[in-house]
Amino acid sequence: MIQDKFKRWIAGAAAVSCFMGAISAGAAASSNKLPFNDIAGSFAKDAIVRLYNKEILSGTTESTFSPKKSVTRAEFVIILDRVLGIEPVHSAINPFKDVSEKAWYYDAVTAAVQVGLADGTGAHTFEPAKAVTRQEAAVLLVRALNQTGINGSTSAYVDEEEIASWADSAVGAVRTLGLMSGDENDQFRPSDGMSRQEMAAVIDRVLQNVKWAAALNKQSNATRIQMGWQYGQTTAQFEQSVFQAKVTTLSPRWFFFDPNGVVADNADQSLVTWASKNKRQIWAMVGNRSNQEVTHQNLSNVTYRGKVVSQLTSYVQKYGLKGLNIDFENLAPADRASMTAFITELSTQLHKIGAVVSVCVSPDLGSDWTDGFDYQALGAVADYIVMMAYDEHWSTSPKAGSVSSMPYVNNAVTTLLKVVSAKKVILALPYYNRDWTIAKDGSVIASELTLVEQDSLVRKRALRPTWDAAVQQYTVSYQLNTLKHQIWVEDGRSLAAKYKTVMDHNLAGLAYWYMGGASPDIYTSLSNAERFYGLSFD
Template sequence: MLAAGVFIQHISADNGVPFDDINTSYAKKEIIDLYNRNILTGTSNTKFSPTQSITRAEFITVLDRLLKLDPALSPVSPYTDVAKSAWYYGWIQAAVQLELANGTSATTFAPAKAVTRQEAAVWIAKALKQTNTATAAQTNFKDRQQIASWASAAVAKVNDRGVMKGDNSGNFRPADPITRQETAVLMDRVLQHTSWAAELESNPDKRIVIGWQYGLTTAQFENHVLQSNVNTLSPRWYYVGKTGAVTDSTDASLVTWAKKNKKQVWAMVGNRSDQEATHQMLLSTTARNTAVNQLAALVSKYGLDGLNIDFENVAAEDRVYLTSFITLLAEKMRSLDVILSMDVSPDLGTDWTEAFDYAALGKQVNYMVMMGYDEHYDGSQVPGSNASLSYDQKAVNTILKVVPSQKVILALPLYNRDWTLNQKGTVLSSQYITLPEQNQIISSYASRPVWNPSLGQYVAGYSKQAIKHTIWIEDGRSLITKYNLAVTKKLAGVAYWYIGGESSDVWSSLRNAEKFYDYTF
């Protein structure tokens, strides 16, 4: 017999009843149904323990399964009492990453602690997006004064929606533990709500998800894409020189593979950040036409679905010429019925972005990709995040003033920086790191990350040879906060620089986000 609280995935049940201790339970029918749906499981191979209190870890697991989420096996966790080897680790991570649940403190989750009725109300309200306080007027429970202030709105909401009710004496009993059979009844009530049940069976809306190829062979790139939620591939195949001539590094096998796997290919077109060569090309009508015609020929030759223009370090004085070039290229792409997208940097009021006329370019291209990273970069005098939530919010809000949201894609980083600081916190240096490298550092030095809600990131520090290091972490949770920004602002999608820089766990986290943020309960 297994320890209480361990969830077992049953395959079959004798006589249609999976547990031998539920015949007298008032929730027998609900328990069997939820077991068959793989939402509820037992405390052993034969026992459900209906009157036993349900733990925080168990309740979160049930909610995750109800929402059809997957365990999120992120290596980054703030909780000292949630072991990575624990059966509930991924389920707790999935809920915490989506802000469906919090710990009992910044460093503890108390997975084995019994869930109280008011805690259950809060978690259910969050899971069903019933957090609007407008309907939280008052409840008629006799013991309503005993309901904690942080739970009162949720209790009123789930009571109003018929999910949680009081006892026969008119009390809610907010501090009482909730039992496993009570939990079964609550989950069943959710599924009996027709519109909620339909939402849980629906598929997420299709958004553009671009993955850029960098540093990987075609075979490696394809393998990483198959593990991801990427539906649009952007390999770095073309570069435009000063005469408008375009270098061609196309791998036609990737186009064939993409079509077979129902992915689009928007090949990247770069300028190698060569400001002078770009200036000469943009200034010359002949060179601009050469570039446009050669790019059009490549699109037709290889059957591409689109292009992704990535011109960086363009001189401010070339602002008008860049717009003219994009206008000409957009007209040609429209004639071929293919997509033209363009990468732009956040407008920080510097010469780096002066060449980008957001409004004018936005009228020509199908999509503008906002590169929401490099907030702090190699050479920055002040250490900080590579892509904080506030930084991306400002970048998106700025471009949305002149470009429709359905034309904007937010690009997110699958890389980071490890900052080396002196005793005063001044930058000594920074090192470019992939997410697996970041995670290895955190693990090796047993760093305990602290979540910063304003940044939408964990921050962790460690010392190496008496030298202080700080990392503003990119992981499933931080990427989800930025993905949610794209959903909230109704953007066309997201992009990731670059495929191969990620740790594999981020994809399950992002799939959870795609699913949960599309629910409209």
């Protein structure tokens, strides 16, 4: 329940913030049984008490609430995080020079920024200690409740012209929604700091709305597939990563094409046992080692293709697998029809034993690399198509750039959805990146990094990332041996944006290349994305 999240927030932050000050039972018993001795005359007294009892608000000391004191930007974000059930995230990627990684509010601000709830006052400033203005609060409330489509006029306010253009629609919306209004002089006071009692009244109004309260208390029943590939990890390491990430479907690299219709078997029975015990499915990966000649031989020769299908079916039965994940690289355009025939025959056999077939594809850019895949035909016979929305700029690319920008991802998904049903599409996200060395002549060399290695480099060099709204990623650069290095960062914010694409199109699920590449904070970021983007207040 959301209530449990509030308790964890209180436990973690109370010791380090006067705003999140400790609350004692003794203090609660004083001042006519009110939790604070300075709220009896506050217009928001009842709201403060209700929110205190729900453990959403606390005092500035054990016995005082300071109702007329202004709420800071950081404090208001924390309250919204609590209300929405957004968990704190401790990321290595910090764009703000005025938000220390050691600050008590760092994790809350990071979490809110990652899902698009909050943003900075500048490229590298958040101004956490600044009072949140009433117009800023209006914008944050509209975002939190996903009420961007609500119309509302600000013409009733005599200070209408003082409302910033970026806040005008939000100020009108919160008036229409009954959350915020003007004072007795018909002034909205957009630039005034919001007081703690005003904040309490507004948050209480949100929770008094039966429909909104029900939405906030509703537990996610998402059944989206969460698939993780094994690469560069031992079985024990893979199991640990899967468990931490709450991945439901495992794809170990077990089966590979060999010549003459032979499929090499590298299965690990211990992983099968572990997956069964921990209620995970295994869709073992079938690869071709990027060997175009052997792939052509096994797909185009009817006899060899039959042998491959028979062996794979027997492996699925032998190990009790729930499915297979077909990942062929360097497939020749001439093998397009043979590839479709192979997936058709394999699906027919696996469906007879209750197993599924998923096929990995790259974005259709009209190149030889993807000409071997008939997306529409494959989507008709396979259970799932896994869109590997990365390697936009590959390891030997002549130009430095993002591994997976949002325009690239969106184009890949929307193009695929023209011929394959959304309920069959799984979006694969990258847990790796590239550090680009840019020579003085403009040539580039790429070094692959896991996201763990990327974060370590950012911390070691104290790099300050800058958000690029066009690609929906941070970028960082540094000098080493007189050469410029540049990284298009993958972090909780960029991955949350990609996750939103999955939810916007109601895709079947997500896949991650590869387990172990991301630090645990990424898992929280993606969980927050599922939570925040899944809230519906309509």
